[in-house]
Amino acid sequence: MKRQKVKINTEIKEMVSSGTSTPDGQNIQKQANIKHLRKHAFVNRVSLLDDMDKDSELNRTKFVGFYNMLYVVAFYYFIINPIMSYYKTGQLIETSLYNQMRRDLFMCIVTWPLFYAWSHIALLIQYLAMMNMPKMLIFITQHFSQVCMFVYAHYLVLTRDWYLPQGAFVTFQSCVFFFKMHSYTMTNYKMRREWIDQGCPKSNDPFTYPNNINLRNFTKFIMTPVLVYEPQYPQSSQIRWKYVIVKFMNTMAMLMMGYMIVSNHIYPTIQNINQHSLVDSIFQMTLPLIFLCLTLFNMVFENYCNFWAEITHFGDRLFYTDWWNSTDFEEFNRNWNRPVYEFLYRHVYLELIFEFGIGVKKAQLATFLFSALLHEYTLAVSLKQITPIMIMFMMIQLPVMVWTKRIKGTKFGNLFFWFGIIQGLPLILNLYLRFDELPKLLLP
Numbered sequence: 001m002k003r004q005k006v007k008i009n010t011e012i013k014e015m016v017s018s019g020t021s022t023p024d025g026q027n028i029q030k031q032a033n034i035k036h037l038r039k040h041a042f043v044n045r046v047s048l049l050d051d052m053d054k055d056s057e058l059n060r061t062k063f064v065g066f067y068n069m070l071y072v073v074a075f076y077y078f079i080i081n082p083i084m085s086y087y088k089t090g091q092l093i094e095t096s097l098y099n100q101m102r103r104d105l106f107m108c109i110v111t112w113p114l115f116y117a118w119s120h121i122a123l124l125i126q127y128l129a130m131m132n133m134p135k136m137l138i139f140i141t142q143h144f145s146q147v148c149m150f151v152y153a154h155y156l157v158l159t160r161d162w163y164l165p166q167g168a169f170v171t172f173q174s175c176v177f178f179f180k181m182h183s184y185t186m187t188n189y190k191m192r193r194e195w196i197d198q199g200c201p202k203s204n205d206p207f208t209y210p211n212n213i214n215l216r217n218f219t220k221f222i223m224t225p226v227l228v229y230e231p232q233y234p235q236s237s238q239i240r241w242k243y244v245i246v247k248f249m250n251t252m253a254m255l256m257m258g259y260m261i262v263s264n265h266i267y268p269t270i271q272n273i274n275q276h277s278l279v280d281s282i283f284q285m286t287l288p289l290i291f292l293c294l295t296l297f298n299m300v301f302e303n304y305c306n307f308w309a310e311i312t313h314f315g316d317r318l319f320y321t322d323w324w325n326s327t328d329f330e331e332f333n334r335n336w337n338r339p340v341y342e343f344l345y346r347h348v349y350l351e352l353i354f355e356f357g358i359g360v361k362k363a364q365l366a367t368f369l370f371s372a373l374l375h376e377y378t379l380a381v382s383l384k385q386i387t388p389i390m391i392m393f394m395m396i397q398l399p400v401m402v403w404t405k406r407i408k409g410t411k412f413g414n415l416f417f418w419f420g421i422i423q424g425l426p427l428i429l430n431l432y433l434r435f436d437e438l439p440k441l442l443l444p
């Protein structure tokens with residue numbers, strides 16, 4: 001009897017790892033899959049570089065002074081840059097880019113409440129499911145409502161006289177709300193399936209299905225800086241309003257700093273791109289672009305996300321890990337943007353394995369391809385042109401990741417990673433700007 005039990009457990013483990021199923025273990029496999037896909041991945045954690053939290057990794061090291069120095073450097077940039085601009089142009093801040101960004105600004109901003117209102121269709125679908133609406137009709141409604149957001153974002157960008165900032169903002173919003181709607185629908189679908197398999201038990205717990213299907217729980221999820229739905233997240237005890245104010249001010253300061261970097265160091269090169277060679281324009285954009293990316297990273301993941309996390313009492317602040325120590329691009333993709341990574345891991349990778357029976361290697365490749373297509377879609381809509389440069393560079397990462405396994409965990413691996421990031425950004429941007437010239441650049 002003991003040998004037979006061990007044999008069955010071994011078979012189940014093999015089925016889970018391969019993504020296949022057998023008739024004998026189908027019911028056991030079904031329960032294991034549901035629980036595995038819904039495994040709790042959120043715990044109370046502090047953001048690594050949160051200088052306002054004494055328990056952060058930063059404040060427990062000896063590098064806090066170095067971090068403070070970066071803030072002082074940013075402060076000096078704020079002071080010196082407008083003065084130098086005034087001496088050169090008679091203006092404290094370059095305004096031509098701002099004039100383009102504020103064009104149709106109201107319509108651009110109002111897309112957020114429109115997408116927010118539209119996302120409630122995901123909640124409506126759950127109410128309809130509880131009323132035993134046909135599964136096929138639920139499936140059609142779910143995907144139609146999600147596709148409509150992309151169509152609407154695409155329509156706005158193509159029909160209005162918008163530049164890259166407006167297009168990128170609307171496109172990013174459509175992606176975020178798509179992630180949230182999809183996760184809310186699929187997670188509740190699996191919870192409902194588990195609830196039915198257990199005989200539809202009644203419970204007073206507000207976070208068990210179907211008690212979690214309500215407007216309050218849904219709104220809390222939409223406002224929480226996370227893309228993967230759970231009925232309940234780890235909570236902080238109280239809102240620290242000083243923390244909220246500082247994070248908001250830091251977000252605005254980083255946004256302003258990003259604008260100054262673009263308007264003073266990147267935008268002029270773009271305007272005169274035809275007057276520079278490819279190598280010249282790459283060199284001119286290299287340092288400004290890496291500083292811009294670091295600024296935007298700090299703005300979004302350290303300040304903006306923590307701002308909303310504090311307001312919503314969200315306790316898991318691990319929006320990123322130490323991606324700067326990456327020794328290959330696979331590690332970087334996993335660590336620099338944890339919210340998107342968690343969505344891809346749960347709702348693409350795991351679902352392909354357990355719901356569709358695809359093997360692990362094929363699921364990894366399909367997840368990577370989905371991520372590449374999503375990046376390409378964002379740039380294509382924002383730039384109003386289809387130029388598959390981003391997807392080409394992401395596909396190049398596949399053989400690079402295989403090669404860098406031999407230098408994984410080494411200093412050279414980290415140096416190679418930083419070289420790729422610093423030099424790859426201006427190269428990709430210049431190829432987009434010079435897409436019509438690519439044949440001349442690539443062919444003799």
